[in-house]
Amino acid sequence: MLARAGLGVEVFEGSTSPGGGCRTEELTLPGFHHDVCSTVQSMAPLSPFFLELDLERLGVELCRPEVAFAHPLDQNRAGAVFGTVGDTAAALGADGAKYLRLFAPLVEAAATIVPTVLAPLRYPPRDPIAMARFAVAGVPSVAHLTRRFSTDEAKGLLAGVGAHAMLPLDAPLTAAFGIFLTIVAHAGGWPLVKGGSARLVDALLSELTSAGGTVHTGRWVKDVAELPAARAVLFDTSLETLVAVAGQRLPARYRDAVGRFHHGPGICKVDWALSGPVPWTASVCRRAGTVHLGGSFDEVAASESEVAAGRHAIRPYCLVVQPGVVDPTRAPAGDETLWAYCHVPQGSTIDMTERIEAQIERFAPGFKDLVLARSTMTAMDAEAHNPNYVGGDISGGAGTLRQTIFRPTMRWNPYRTGAQGLYLCSASTPPGGGVHGMCGVGAARAVLADLKRGRRPWGR
Numbered sequence: 001m002l003a004r005a006g007l008g009v010e011v012f013e014g015s016t017s018p019g020g021g022c023r024t025e026e027l028t029l030p031g032f033h034h035d036v037c038s039t040v041q042s043m044a045p046l047s048p049f050f051l052e053l054d055l056e057r058l059g060v061e062l063c064r065p066e067v068a069f070a071h072p073l074d075q076n077r078a079g080a081v082f083g084t085v086g087d088t089a090a091a092l093g094a095d096g097a098k099y100l101r102l103f104a105p106l107v108e109a110a111a112t113i114v115p116t117v118l119a120p121l122r123y124p125p126r127d128p129i130a131m132a133r134f135a136v137a138g139v140p141s142v143a144h145l146t147r148r149f150s151t152d153e154a155k156g157l158l159a160g161v162g163a164h165a166m167l168p169l170d171a172p173l174t175a176a177f178g179i180f181l182t183i184v185a186h187a188g189g190w191p192l193v194k195g196g197s198a199r200l201v202d203a204l205l206s207e208l209t210s211a212g213g214t215v216h217t218g219r220w221v222k223d224v225a226e227l228p229a230a231r232a233v234l235f236d237t238s239l240e241t242l243v244a245v246a247g248q249r250l251p252a253r254y255r256d257a258v259g260r261f262h263h264g265p266g267i268c269k270v271d272w273a274l275s276g277p278v279p280w281t282a283s284v285c286r287r288a289g290t291v292h293l294g295g296s297f298d299e300v301a302a303s304e305s306e307v308a309a310g311r312h313a314i315r316p317y318c319l320v321v322q323p324g325v326v327d328p329t330r331a332p333a334g335d336e337t338l339w340a341y342c343h344v345p346q347g348s349t350i351d352m353t354e355r356i357e358a359q360i361e362r363f364a365p366g367f368k369d370l371v372l373a374r375s376t377m378t379a380m381d382a383e384a385h386n387p388n389y390v391g392g393d394i395s396g397g398a399g400t401l402r403q404t405i406f407r408p409t410m411r412w413n414p415y416r417t418g419a420q421g422l423y424l425c426s427a428s429t430p431p432g433g434g435v436h437g438m439c440g441v442g443a444a445r446a447v448l449a450d451l452k453r454g455r456r457p458w459g460r
Helices: 085-090 093-108 110-117 128-138 142-148 152-165 174-188 198-210 239-249 252-258 283-287 297-308 353-363 379-385 401-405 438-452
Strands: 010-012 067-073 077-082 214-216 233-235 266-274 288-293 318-321 336-344 371-377 422-424
Touching: 067 152, 067 174, 067 283, 077 085, 077 152, 077 174, 077 283, 085 093, 093 110, 093 128, 093 152, 093 174, 110 128, 110 174, 128 174, 142 152, 142 174, 142 297, 152 174, 152 288, 152 297, 198 214, 233 239, 233 438, 239 252, 239 422, 266 353, 266 379, 283 288, 288 353, 297 336, 318 353, 336 353, 371 379, 422 438
Parallel strands: 010 214, 067 288, 233 422
Antiparallel strands: 067 077, 266 336, 266 371, 288 318, 318 336
16 A cells, blocks of 8 residues: 555565465475465455455455355254355254344445444444444354354354354454354355465565565564664564564553553464365365364353463364365365364463364364374464464454454554554554454555654654
């Protein structure tokens, strides 16, 4: 956005390759291409930022699975979210009409709900009625929301998608996470990028360089004074890195405020090279790009409560992604890649591979026989790979009610730091984690507005 506006832009990336949590690497065996973190690009078809890009022209092919996500239960049962609300409702039996009443009007208004949710709260909603409907259902907890439903399948679906909030399922606003992601699933399909998520980053790099921007890799910046003179400096970093690099240039009040910012739980992630597709006993899971594991609503809720209490769950909630359902290019012919993560306490160094594999084996007996190789990343390994993942927190901060409204601090414009010319544009700003580009959009707008107003630029 800044380069398109005619500004000279230089990006300094500490790693040897750009992308942060949106990289693709051969983590297990040659020929097996694994997304290091982000795989399901649910926001790419709907984010206002990505809607302005011609992704197809830039070489990005979005592959949409027939089933966005599924939630297996014991006795070979499962709930699943299909492309349409009607098809999903039809598969939910006694809860179908309730599902239809909840989601049909919200999905119909997705074109106004999604950009409103992805914008800072200071912007008024484009469709107040639709947003009021979303808020009434979403502000309470997932536990409250599931009281509307009676079947294990419907309750399981909501538990699995609501657990993306990485909070106890009785916490306020967790329903909003689940409802929003389900709206996105119906409206956009939870696609994966053919060949790996790094293709999306390649597209952004191409767009940046065509607008005159440059990217430097392998350049860890320890002090802002190391940077060339600039009218504005934007930190796509954690708050901890911002304070460490900008130091006393930040107002003391701002430093104190961000010191009270809370990070969420971490993750332990496992990537596998498999000799074939996962043998889920519930056949609908074999068509799903994402599978949420954990069993019944009560089991998932218990797992998330354990993590919130600082303990490692024995039977953890797991998020599983199987790219091969729609993208056979990720692995040699006949083989598959798979990844899964579970939530763990902040800063965990515990390897949860056995517990994660036990959960997969529970719903897909014979899975372990397919494993050719595996690669495990604990929460602290995740931070070492990407310093923005403080303690393994991949969301850039806990998604609590307070930090959703005021992120990272109580400021009218959350992208300004209070220091002239210094801005924050990472997932620690609204709207939070995810590959949607909107944190950068908000920060770029702030920079352009300040330069237009003639505010004094950053200087030493």
